[in-house]
Amino acid sequence: MREEANEITHRLLKRQIRKLLGEATEIPPAWRKLLRAVNETYEQHDADRKLLQRSMDISSEELIEANDRLFRELEKQALVLKQLNDSIRALELDDFDHGLLGEDVLSVARILNEQIALRNRAEKLLREREEGLRLILESAKDYAIYTLDPDGRITTWNAGAARIQGFSAEEVLGAHFSRFYTEQDVALGLPEQLFEEAVYAGRSETQGWRMRKDGTLFWADVTLTALREESGMLKGFVKIARDITDRKQAEETLKRAKAAAEAANRAKSMFVAHMSHEIRTPLNAIIGMTSLLLDTSLSVEQRGGVETIRASGEALLAIINDILDFSKIEAGKLALDAQPFDLRRCVEETLDLFAARAAKKGIELAYLFDDGMPARIEGDVTRVRQVLVNLVSNAVKFTERGEVVIAVRGQREGDVVRLRFAVRDTGIGIPKERRGRLFKAFSQLDPTDTRKYGGTGLGLAISKRLVEAMGGTIWVESAEGAGATFCFTLPARPAPGAEAAPAPALAGRRALVVDDSAVAREMLARWLRAWGMRPVTAATGETALARYAEEGPFEVALVDAQMPEMDGASPAKRLCEAFGATPIILLTSLSTLETMKNDGGACRHASLAKPLKRRQLHDALVAVFAPKPRDGAPPSMQSPPPEGRKLAERHPLRILLAEDNLINQQVALQLLEHLGYRVDAVANGLEVIEALERQPYDVVLMDVQMPEMDGLEAAQRIRRTFAEDRQPYIVALTANAMQEDRERCLAAGMDDYLSKPMRVPDLTRRLRAVSSSGDGGRPS
């Protein structure tokens, strides 16, 4: 049994064997084998149970440890999280939503990573910029760039500063910036002024002399800019200085040169003006004296010579006037008026000036206005007319046959009308290569032109300057041999005042227009249509007859008196015969007027001189349709010239015209000539007095505004110095229609006044009054 006891190791089994089988019991070998197996099973079972128990205990310990670790980690994590959140807050992110801060370490880490990346980028950029700035500072050799502390002591100093001012950085760092100023400037307190301005305004700029290290001075262009912290606290200043001594000197030189040039120009203009005056005075004497000579009895030969002298004198005067005008413009003395004026009248008067010359050459003068043009515009009528006169003058000069037409169009642009004037001729035209020089002073197309056509060559140059001064442009369109068209534009403000409404009597009337000039036909047809009439046009006498046969009779016929002959007689005459009772208005030119008197015969109701004026034609037509007077004689609408010439015969007067503007002068002279007067013209008050001293005048037509001596002063002098019997009747010519202007004229001793531009009826009324008031002297 001892053996078994050794074999059986499990205590429970031992006990069971002892209790159940007894200690001394003999156990058979087979049973003993079984008991050994049972023992092993007991042992294994116990071991299994123990191992399981143990593994459970240990793993539970491990889990508790893990749990503890987790708790500690969580606490640590919470702490870390708090610190990270604090860090994020400390970053003071502008665009960061602090609600995003939270429990999650990962999200906080992400935010931090982003911020770190952002800051790294920003820092990198900053470093690059700083490096860039440093390079700029170092390479800005022409700029002294340095910084100052809030007290004005130098804190940095670039290479440019060293180069310009001559100090090295070591020499000036810590020094006050006023050490670069001259003693005088320091005494004046200039450094403090600059400093204070920069402090209060943020920045100050100045120029002045500064001292280099070697004591020499340079002219510096200085900018001082205050640097402030975000809080507004002053951090210091940046000062940038440039040595512009050279520029300064160049500017000074330039300034002196400019002043000299301007002085020279002024002297030249004064010289020209003076010379003009000096030449005009004797010239006026020549013209005046030749006029007197012509009134005496002269042989035919002598008269021819005197006429030539007078014509040459007048041509010379025109040239002088041009030069004077041009030099006035050059000297910048051109003053522009802005008065309302009648555009149509301006054009009509311009054409009127050339009526005689055109008639002599057989050139048709006409104008076309686009529909819808304003009747009146604001502007300088004198200057507009001057340009037109220049252009028409050239056109007439260079045209041997055909026509000269002024076409005016208007385009509204807001409250401004852009007027486009075109002066078209059928003359010799202008070669392309010459057009560029056309508007330059003293540039006629060919030196020989001057001989052939006369003139100064200043007309276009003056026109160009006038047009440009009025805000327009001028140019030429031409084909050589096919005429030229000079155009200019003019921005103008429409002025109140409409054209007079057409008379109702004209409405619906059928009219036949007979004229060989297409332009004239068009112009007339347009006018008639505008008045409500129904025009039919014909270009020849034959056509007119055919029209009459087909569409007649007409209520009125407008017939050009200068058409090619029909069957050896004038078409006008033939038509008069053919039309029978149809009233005819003959359109004549000055040269044909006299012949027409006879030619027109009984059927003529009126004759109107070309170039036609619209109002005149209107009134003539109204007269045609007016109820007939009892005596049956047709009311005759006469052009002024025939009657005018009679005026001079009835009321002979010696007239002196004082007008500085060439065009106005020409207009007035033409008007007076039409009335039959021979008139002397001068350009200013001094010339008036000189003329009066030479010979007595009955009437002085005196422009108020003139150079040298104006009309008012001239009138006062005349009244003061001339004897009673040589006192002329003085009529003021004034563009200023204001009452007080008139009073000033009367106060200066003038007798009457006329508004410019002069009108024939006003003029004739005055002249009749002067003439009838006495025998050519001043009315008492």
Add this chain to the structure above:
Amino acid sequence: MQIEQRYFIPGEGWRPSTAPALGAAADWVLVFGSRERVADARLFRQVRAWYPEAHLMLGSTSGEILDTEVSDDRLTVTAVRFAHTRIRATSIRIDEVADSFAAGRMLAERLAAPEPALVFVVSDGHFVNGSALAQGFNRRLPPGALLTGGLAGDGVRFERTLVGLDALPTEGVIAAVGFYGDRLRVGFGSSGGWAPFGPVRRITRSEANVLYELDGRSALALYKRYLGELAEGLPGAALRFPLCIWTPDGDRTLVRTILSIDEENQSMTFAGDVPTGARARFMRASYEDLVDGAAYAAEHCVRDSRIENAELAICVSCWGRKLVLGQRTEEETEVVREMLGTQPVITGFYSYGELAPPESAEWCELHNQTMTITIMKEIE
């Protein structure tokens, strides 16, 4: 299919001692025994003499299974003659553990065409890396071919395992047999019954199948702590706590069992790879759990293959199970018999690792701590 079995008990001789019926007609003979028995030249010559035409496939074990009996120092012989199925057998011997993958690939190449219905492998279980071997086979075997088998055992000694094909078994040998023909039906089932417990750990230091640290601490020390006084039984004792490892993709787990320990390096060698970074957890099981596991494997074997009354069943069960089951080991072979019915002839061995596809997969993997069953049947 005709099958006959016999076994040799030291000191007693062969049972039955009569001459075998199949003799030269046998195609394939499975011979399992302790290292001493399979290496016994006298016994080998005897078996060869009985079955001169058959491929003899020999492997050392940690226990032999014959029908429901489990023995520790016998030599079991199962001879099979197929009616319709052809077999091809091949083997390779490697000297470096690193050649495990290449060996598997080469063997697969030899057997891959025509497509085999089954490849059954018995490999050295101590020297060869079973995981790499399985991957090598996977590389070359057609997807439809089933691969099963196991790693030879060495009792509880972990010294040397021996495998042979038509020759006396030696170390480092891998033997494989391919089965061809459309009359053969095969099925398999594999299950452990182990349950993970305790904290999830992370493998922080390892090389291939050598484990150094879990959670930064010595793995060996951890095992010793759990085993307590049983630690003296290392490495065998460690089989009580196999390691459950998550695959890198994280959605499957593998069971790894320990092969050897190295006190000097504080390392433990496992029967398959233990990759660094993988999560791992200790497992444990009661004998009831393991028996249930074996029943589950057999049930799946029948159910998945739909083979009723299989003719042959080869059980490869992990020796760790036998360690836990102790005197109750035969309860798992009995439950297998219950599940498979009375028809199939059962043979097999306790191994250092089992080869079979993971559940419902088409590739093969090394398993530990499972009961892996392969069944066969030829149809008329």
